[in-house]
Each structure stands twice: as C-alpha cells, then as structure tokens.
Amino acid sequence: MMQKTLNTLIIIFLALPLAALLYLSAVKFWVYPDLLRAHFSLEFWSGLGGTYSGLTSSFALSLLMATSISLTATGLGFFFSAFLLLVPGRSTWLALSFFPYLIAPVSFGALLQTYFVRFGLSGSTGGVWIAQLLFVVPYANILLSTFWNRHIRQLYQQAITLGARPLQALSGIILPLAKPWLGLSLLQCFLISWYEYGITRLIGIGKVQTLTVGVMHYLNEANPHVAALAAILLVSPVVLLGAISYIVVGKLSLQV
Amino acid sequence: MKSQTRSWQFAGVLSLYLLICGVPLLAGLGYSLGYSLGLTGLLSQGFTLVHWQTLLQDTDAWRSMGYSLLVAAISMALSLSLALGVAWLHELRSQNTLRRWLLLPLAFPPLVAGFSWYYLLSPSGFLSRLAFHLGWIGGIEAFPVIVNDFPGVGLVLTHVFLVFPLFALLFMHQSAKVRMGALWQVAQSLGSKRSQFLRRVYIPLQLRKAELLIRLYAIFLIGTYEVALLLGRSSPRVMTLYITDKLGRFNLADIPQGHAMLVVYILLAGVLAFGGIKKYRIL
Known part of the structure; x- marks a missing residue:
C-alpha cells in the first residue's frame, strides 16, 4: 500500500510539468486563484497558423538546424573517430573532444563570442549553426570512438587481408555494424542542437529565433500561454523521436 | 611520391x-x-x-562559486537518494508503469523544465492555487516563496526532476546486470538484515558502478544555466550567470x-x- 502511494507520488512528480504546460497552453485570463475554473481556449494553438506563426517558423528553423547538424556532426564524428585510430597517441587527441562537452554550452558560447563577432558571424543563422556544430562534433566523435573496439578493427583487417578494398570493407562490413552507433549519434546530436539555448542566445544575440529562444522570448514578455505552446512544440517531437528510435535501434541491435 | x-x-x-x-x-x-x-x-x-x-x-565571485557547488551537491545527493530508493523498490517488486514514466523527463530540456516548475511553484502558480482551494492558505502572500529564493528550493527540485530519472533507470539496469536479487537472497540466507545489505552491498555497488556518470552529471549541474536563469536568484547566483552577467554588462x-x-x-x-x-x- 505504502509502495503504491509512493509510486503514485513519483508519477505525479514526473507528470506535473507536462500537465502544467498542456494546461497553460489551453487557458487564457488565468487569474489567481482560478485553477480549474479557467477560460479554456484553443486560441493559442489555432494561432500557430496566424498570430503566432513566428513559432511555426521557429519550429521549422530548429528542425532544420538540428537535423543538418545531427547529420553533419555524425558524419564528421565517424570520420574523425576512424581517422584517430591511425594517429599515434590517440587518447591525447581524443581528450581534446571531451572539453567542449564538459563545459556548459553557454560558457562555450562565451568563449567563441569574440571570434564570431570579429568574423561577422554573430547574430546570423549561419553563425549559430557553426557554433552549435563546433559543440556537437566533439560529442559525436567521443560517442563513435566507442564503436571502434578491437573486434571491429580485427574484422576490418581480416577483410583487407582477404582482398577487400578499403571502401568495400567499409561499406560491406563496418557501416552495417556501425548502424546502431550511427543511429544513436544522430539522435543524441539532434537532441543537443534541438535543446540548445546558451550558445544560440550568445552567438545569435536574439536575432536567431529557434524554439528555445522563442520560449524564453515569450516568458520575458510575461506570456506563459504562448511560451507553454512553444515548450510543447519543443518537447513533443522528442517524445515521438525517442519512441521511434527506441524501436528502430532496438531492432537494429537485435539484428547485429 | x-x-x-x-x-x-x-x-x-x-x-x-x-x-x-x-x-x-x-x-x-x-x-x-x-x-x-x-x-x-x-x-x-x-x-x-x-x-x-x-x-x-570579490565576495560575490566566491559566493557564486560556492553556491554553484552547493546547489550541484544538494541536487546530486537528493537525485541519487531518490534514484536508489526507486531502483530498490523496483528490485523488490517490478515497477513497469513507473519505469515508463521515468523516461518522460528525458524529453525535457532544462529550459522547459525550469519554466514548468516555475509555474508550478511560484506564489501565483499551480500549487499555490491548489493550496488555496484546499483551504491551506488564505491567499497568494501566504504561500512560501520557493522560486528565486535563497535556499534554491525550486532550482534543486528542477534539477532532481531532470537528473533522478536517468539514475533510477541506470540503477535498475545495473541491478539486473549484477543480479542484485540473487545477492539479496544470499545475504538474507546468511542472516543479513535489509539495512545491512543496503548499506554494505546495494548502495556502494550501485554508486561505484555509476561513479563516472555521477561525476559528469555533477559537472553538468555546476554549469547549470537555463534553470538558474528562471528559478535562481541574482545574489548569490550560479557561476554561469556570474560569467554572462559580467561579460554582458555595459561597464x-x-x-x-x-x-x-x-x-x-x-x-x-x-x-x-x-x-x-x-x-x-x-x-
């Protein structure tokens, strides 16, 4: 009985934030002490096509940015992780990739800011894209470095010894084996970019309106209802993507 | 060539x-x-x-550093305690519904989590209104201030929301991997009490196996920014806010x-x- 109560309390604790967002996005004139007797309205949701179409463009911008960064970072990360196998003192070189990931994104943005201003990249979408990429590639590199264990390296060597060309060995053996890692890297890199606020705020100086910047913008305007709508837009694809990747990666792992 | x-x-x-x-x-x-x-x-x-x-x-700088470390340490300690507790209950009796719910906070970026908890905990927020309707408080001013407050209650709670589910899932996974249930059976048959087993086997084993991730998450919490921006204070403020404030000033x-x-x-x-x-x- 006590365990059941505890479970219910924890589930409430976990579900409350999402419930609060859904509620805030569906009410207006939310005056204290109204709780359930609020004015329910789908005005904010229907405004996505009109009054709040800025949020729709923010969603598209975030989606485009996160997808392109995820693809580029995973590609570069895989390439670098393979290349580092050939470099003497691999672990020292790899250690460089740890730093950007360890510090808060906003601090990374603060470090880069002066150079981005100097090169005229501050306040531009391209600038934010490059800054985010510089943050995400090292992460992809670290993640994908774990793929290259002794077994994989031996398989590659064996294929070469048996007469396969490097490209054949890569496309026929390595890439199929790397699929779960690549899938995971694509998902993680997408999420880092999708959630990113600190770098975008500092490098974008408010001119690059991604969804996270949109949430903060509406919060600063004391408009929690539209901010909640933006927050739901931010959370919902991740839930869907998580579910899909869970199924896909799960299936791929089973195949491997 | x-x-x-x-x-x-x-x-x-x-x-x-x-x-x-x-x-x-x-x-x-x-x-x-x-x-x-x-x-x-x-x-x-x-x-x-x-x-x-x-x-x-600059005492403000020292306070800022100390505050960041303290908030991270308290958030981490609470998250780990809760995660260990939840994983142990799962060990005793499988909690599959709870397990699925634990995945939900993983979809929350810190900014959104901070925003949601702000509107849950602020004096004009959900919990204050609920307390009013239940007759626990007489009005908005009677609700305790737990956002943008000195002890950082809202800040810590949001961190716990973000961090504890991940560790709970990890501890559940580790438990299954080391066959904790079998270890508990052996300990019981050797006459060990539950508290002894928890203190000497379960907690040390779980924490030691998760040590690296604990360290990385502690670093992540020391560098908290978005949550502190919404739920923290201007004095003392966390290190990242101190940095951005100083760098962004007109002075x-x-x-x-x-x-x-x-x-x-x-x-x-x-x-x-x-x-x-x-x-x-x-x-």
Missing part, C-alpha cells in the same frame, strides 16, 4: 580535426586568459594581475573579471572531469 601525398592527406585531416575539436575552445580560452591578464580587450594596458586580484577579493571594467571567472570555471570542469577520465580509462 605516393607516401608524400599520404602524409599531406594525413596532416590535412589532422588539421581539420584540430580546427573543429580543439582550436575553438583553446582559442577562446586563450582569449579569456589574455583578457583577464590585461593583454587584450578594450581597456587593455598591458600585462596585469589586477583583474585576478579583484576577482579573488567595461567588469568584463575582465567575467573572463577570469570563465577560465576558473573551465579549469574546475577540466580538473573534475579529467581525474575521472584517467581513473576510468575511458580514453
């Missing part, structure tokens, strides 16, 4: 790697260090340690201190992390 081309290709790729994964951070760190030492910047007058001396004498004299603190923060993160990396041989 062919080998010369190969060495050029090798050097080219290595340079590209450095350009993306090393140069930006090192160049930024070098600039911040130079700025804090008076070697660059708008008011630069040559090498000086005065900005570092100002930082060391040019404050900027070198911001850069000095940025260097301190990065060194702190490096020291905390690299001890772990060496120890766990993940490189």
Whole structure:
C-alpha cells in the first residue's frame, strides 16, 4: 500500500510539468486563484497558423538546424573517430573532444563570442549553426570512438587481408555494424542542437529565433500561454523521436 | 611520391580535426586568459594581475562559486537518494508503469523544465492555487516563496526532476546486470538484515558502478544555466550567470573579471572531469 502511494507520488512528480504546460497552453485570463475554473481556449494553438506563426517558423528553423547538424556532426564524428585510430597517441587527441562537452554550452558560447563577432558571424543563422556544430562534433566523435573496439578493427583487417578494398570493407562490413552507433549519434546530436539555448542566445544575440529562444522570448514578455505552446512544440517531437528510435535501434541491435 | 601525398592527406585531416575539436575552445580560452591578464580587450594596458586580484577579493565571485557547488551537491545527493530508493523498490517488486514514466523527463530540456516548475511553484502558480482551494492558505502572500529564493528550493527540485530519472533507470539496469536479487537472497540466507545489505552491498555497488556518470552529471549541474536563469536568484547566483552577467554588462571594467571567472570555471570542469577520465580509462 505504502509502495503504491509512493509510486503514485513519483508519477505525479514526473507528470506535473507536462500537465502544467498542456494546461497553460489551453487557458487564457488565468487569474489567481482560478485553477480549474479557467477560460479554456484553443486560441493559442489555432494561432500557430496566424498570430503566432513566428513559432511555426521557429519550429521549422530548429528542425532544420538540428537535423543538418545531427547529420553533419555524425558524419564528421565517424570520420574523425576512424581517422584517430591511425594517429599515434590517440587518447591525447581524443581528450581534446571531451572539453567542449564538459563545459556548459553557454560558457562555450562565451568563449567563441569574440571570434564570431570579429568574423561577422554573430547574430546570423549561419553563425549559430557553426557554433552549435563546433559543440556537437566533439560529442559525436567521443560517442563513435566507442564503436571502434578491437573486434571491429580485427574484422576490418581480416577483410583487407582477404582482398577487400578499403571502401568495400567499409561499406560491406563496418557501416552495417556501425548502424546502431550511427543511429544513436544522430539522435543524441539532434537532441543537443534541438535543446540548445546558451550558445544560440550568445552567438545569435536574439536575432536567431529557434524554439528555445522563442520560449524564453515569450516568458520575458510575461506570456506563459504562448511560451507553454512553444515548450510543447519543443518537447513533443522528442517524445515521438525517442519512441521511434527506441524501436528502430532496438531492432537494429537485435539484428547485429 | 605516393607516401608524400599520404602524409599531406594525413596532416590535412589532422588539421581539420584540430580546427573543429580543439582550436575553438583553446582559442577562446586563450582569449579569456589574455583578457583577464590585461593583454587584450578594450581597456587593455598591458600585462596585469589586477583583474585576478579583484576577482579573488570579490565576495560575490566566491559566493557564486560556492553556491554553484552547493546547489550541484544538494541536487546530486537528493537525485541519487531518490534514484536508489526507486531502483530498490523496483528490485523488490517490478515497477513497469513507473519505469515508463521515468523516461518522460528525458524529453525535457532544462529550459522547459525550469519554466514548468516555475509555474508550478511560484506564489501565483499551480500549487499555490491548489493550496488555496484546499483551504491551506488564505491567499497568494501566504504561500512560501520557493522560486528565486535563497535556499534554491525550486532550482534543486528542477534539477532532481531532470537528473533522478536517468539514475533510477541506470540503477535498475545495473541491478539486473549484477543480479542484485540473487545477492539479496544470499545475504538474507546468511542472516543479513535489509539495512545491512543496503548499506554494505546495494548502495556502494550501485554508486561505484555509476561513479563516472555521477561525476559528469555533477559537472553538468555546476554549469547549470537555463534553470538558474528562471528559478535562481541574482545574489548569490550560479557561476554561469556570474560569467554572462559580467561579460554582458555595459561597464567595461567588469568584463575582465567575467573572463577570469570563465577560465576558473573551465579549469574546475577540466580538473573534475579529467581525474575521472584517467581513473576510468575511458580514453
């Protein structure tokens, strides 16, 4: 009985934030002490096509940015992780990739800011894209470095010894084996970019309106209802993507 | 000739790697260090340690550092305790519904989590309204201030929301991997009490196996920004807010201190992390 109560309390604790967002996005004139007797309205949701179409463009911008960064970072990360196998003192070189990931994104943005201003990249979408990429590639590199264990390296060597060309060995053996890692890297890199606020705020100086910047913008305007709508837009694809990747990666792992 | 081309290709790729994964951070760190030492910047007058001396004498800077470490330590301790408890209950009786719910916070970026908890905990928020309707408080002013407050209740609670589910899932996974149930059976048959088993086997085993991740998450919490921006205070404020405040101010004299603190923060993160990396041989 006590365990059941505890479970219910924890589930409430976990579900409350999402419930609060859904509620805030569906009410207006939310005056204290109204709780359930609020004015329910789908005005904010229907405004996505009109009054709040800025949020729709923010969603598209975030989606485009996160997808392109995820693809580029995973590609570069895989390439670098393979290349580092050939470099003497691999672990020292790899250690460089740890730093950007360890510090808060906003601090990374603060470090880069002066150079981005100097090169005229501050306040531009391209600038934010490059800054985010510089943050995400090292992460992809670290993640994908774990793929290259002794077994994989031996398989590659064996294929070469048996007469396969490097490209054949890569496309026929390595890439199929790397699929779960690549899938995971694509998902993680997408999420880092999708959630990113600190770098975008500092490098974008408010001119690059991604969804996270949109949430903060509406919060600063004391408009929690539209901010909640933006927050739901931010959370919902991740839930869907998580579910899909869970199924896909799960299936791929089973195949491997 | 062919080998010369190969060495050029090798050097080219290595340079590209450095350009993306090393140069930006090192160049930024070098600039911040130079700025804090008076070697660059708008008011630069040559090498000086005065900005570092100002930082060391600035109680606000020390408070900010201490506050970040304290909030991270409390958030981590609470998250781990809750996660250990939940994983142990799962061990005793499978909690599949709860397990699925634990995945939900993983979809929350810190910014959204901070926003939601702000509107749940603020004096005009959901819990205050609920308390009013239940007759526990007479009005908005009677609700305790737990957002933007000195003890950082809202800040810590949001961190727990973000961090504890991940550790709970990890501990459940670790339990299954080491066959904790079987270990508990053996301990019981040898006459061990539950508290003894928890204290001597379960907790040390779980924490030791998750040590690296605990360390990394502690670093993540020390660098908290979005949550602190929404639920923290302006004094004392966390390190990242101290840095962005100093760097973004119109007072040019404050900027070198911001850069000095940025260097301190990065060194702190490096020291905390690299001890772990060496120890766990993940490189």
